[in-house]
Amino acid sequence: MCNNYSSCLSLAEFIFISISSQSLLQKRQCLFHVKTQNDKYRTAGNVSGSVQFCEKTDCCVGYFLINGSQPEVDLLACDMAEKSCPDSTCKAQIRFSNHLIKCVCNTDLCNSNITWSVEPAQSEFTYTYSVGDKIKIVVIVFALLILCGIAAKWKTVLKQTKDPQTSFHSVAPLCSCLMTKTPDIDVANVELQQIVGEGYYATVWQGKYQGNKVAVKVFPAAWKQKFANEKVVYELPLMNHAGIVNFLGSGRKSDGSSWLIVLQFAEYGSLHSFLGNHTSSWMLSLTLCQSLSQGLAYLHSDLHRHDVHKPPVAHRDLSSANVLVRADGTCALSDFGCSTVLRSCLGHHCRQNHTRNTEVHPQVGTPRYMAPEILDGSVNLKSSLCLIQGDVYALGLLMWEIWMRCSDLFNGETVPQHLLPYESELEANVTLENLILYVFYMDKRPSIPKLWELQPQGSELQKLLTDCWDYDPDARLTAQCVADRLGSFQSYCSLFYRHLSCFNC
Numbered sequence: 001m002c003n004n005y006s007s008c009l010s011l012a013e014f015i016f017i018s019i020s021s022q023s024l025l026q027k028r029q030c031l032f033h034v035k036t037q038n039d040k041y042r043t044a045g046n047v048s049g050s051v052q053f054c055e056k057t058d059c060c061v062g063y064f065l066i067n068g069s070q071p072e073v074d075l076l077a078c079d080m081a082e083k084s085c086p087d088s089t090c091k092a093q094i095r096f097s098n099h100l101i102k103c104v105c106n107t108d109l110c111n112s113n114i115t116w117s118v119e120p121a122q123s124e125f126t127y128t129y130s131v132g133d134k135i136k137i138v139v140i141v142f143a144l145l146i147l148c149g150i151a152a153k154w155k156t157v158l159k160q161t162k163d164p165q166t167s168f169h170s171v172a173p174l175c176s177c178l179m180t181k182t183p184d185i186d187v188a189n190v191e192l193q194q195i196v197g198e199g200y201y202a203t204v205w206q207g208k209y210q211g212n213k214v215a216v217k218v219f220p221a222a223w224k225q226k227f228a229n230e231k232v233v234y235e236l237p238l239m240n241h242a243g244i245v246n247f248l249g250s251g252r253k254s255d256g257s258s259w260l261i262v263l264q265f266a267e268y269g270s271l272h273s274f275l276g277n278h279t280s281s282w283m284l285s286l287t288l289c290q291s292l293s294q295g296l297a298y299l300h301s302d303l304h305r306h307d308v309h310k311p312p313v314a315h316r317d318l319s320s321a322n323v324l325v326r327a328d329g330t331c332a333l334s335d336f337g338c339s340t341v342l343r344s345c346l347g348h349h350c351r352q353n354h355t356r357n358t359e360v361h362p363q364v365g366t367p368r369y370m371a372p373e374i375l376d377g378s379v380n381l382k383s384s385l386c387l388i389q390g391d392v393y394a395l396g397l398l399m400w401e402i403w404m405r406c407s408d409l410f411n412g413e414t415v416p417q418h419l420l421p422y423e424s425e426l427e428a429n430v431t432l433e434n435l436i437l438y439v440f441y442m443d444k445r446p447s448i449p450k451l452w453e454l455q456p457q458g459s460e461l462q463k464l465l466t467d468c469w470d471y472d473p474d475a476r477l478t479a480q481c482v483a484d485r486l487g488s489f490q491s492y493c494s495l496f497y498r499h500l501s502c503f504n505c
Ligand SMILES: Nc1ncnc2c1ncn2[C@@H]1O[C@H](COP(=O)(O)OP(=O)(O)OP(=O)(O)O)[C@@H](O)[C@H]1O
Pocket: 196, 197, 198, 199, 200, 201, 202, 203, 204, 215, 217, 245, 263, 264, 265, 266, 267, 269, 270, 321, 322, 324, 334, 335, 337
């Protein structure tokens, strides 16, 4: 019997309400307070008044502004993507700038309060050292330096005795793949002609080897480790692929002053200089993006052919300076100095383990191209999946750079000059702190021109880019999926413009 409307529920309604209230009860509840610039946090769960029921994670977050000595709430919400949050109370964890700090915690409404301590200010008192004190300090520092030197030397000697190869490999040892042992080339046969590129670690020359035009990457002896990293990747089995620059050999100058890697010569040099000097048609842009994503998909692949195994490799430093453009308008990945050869046992979750393993896989790469979770420092850099997802974020930025120079997308209007990602929003020499605030905290990405929406494939293109640089690494596409989607773009070529200047169309 039911006496009033509210108590008059059918059995089905009753079951539905109890199940939903139960599931709401099981969900993490966090205090909710957002400002418009961080609207993305609304999607992290259902909001009821000042409480949010988390849909995506079990963690609450709090961002606090430090004005004077008191933290002031800037944002309270459920976290957006799966992360580790081992603490039950919200302890200040990451300091984005002098004014903004973040905490994460794992109990209901735990983000209401932040536990933090003001960093001890530099004490301002002065102390005058006597001459005797100064001599003592110099002697102690000197003795410590000598001791450190001896200890470091011993560590190296012991390491080398244990495994003579380890001094030469910082890349994680592989599960099952054999290295292709390429014999060293005779450096005397390599002719260096002119410098074509100057990176941080090496100078790249145009040269001649066995009658062919080649690029020669010359590492000074001090960067032997970078040379070794790169050589390890190039010498992996089955590394020959159109999307990866062709490795022709390596060697050492007889006087030991430098180490050389000989590569196929890319006529247009880096993608950065190519885009700086050329605009492109729809088809050329598509060719650049397809070859780039195919190269990355291949690099990430775990291949077994007969008895040979190519493990997945994360590039970890994708940028337009590290992608080359060949005469036929295809891209080739290069510069594997920061790459990590991954064990074939993929499957670690991106954020299961909060420890930052800076020893095994340190945070490397070009900050501008670093994924938000890598900038934020909250990911487990030991996880293969994280590194691969970080590469896909950079792939999204690279494709944005390419399409921003596509004249067909600007419908006869002036094509903007080539810009690096975030160059127009932040300065050319952007600081890490500004990048973290913009890319991680505000979840901003390079802007996509409104004009693109009017173009035949503009919206698909926009979707492709946003699916690569999603805030949630698990929501990002794989490089293979990017290549497949781009493959379907091609069939629309004839629909695009009748007078389309197609490259390879
Ligand atoms: N195979 C090649 N063909 C033509 N130019 C090349 C080739 N390889 C490299 N370059 C040029 O040399 C530049 C530097 O090369 P690379 O990025 O490999 O050096 P690096 O010292 O490792 O740089 P980084 O500072 O990014 O670590 C490239 O941006 C490109 O302009």
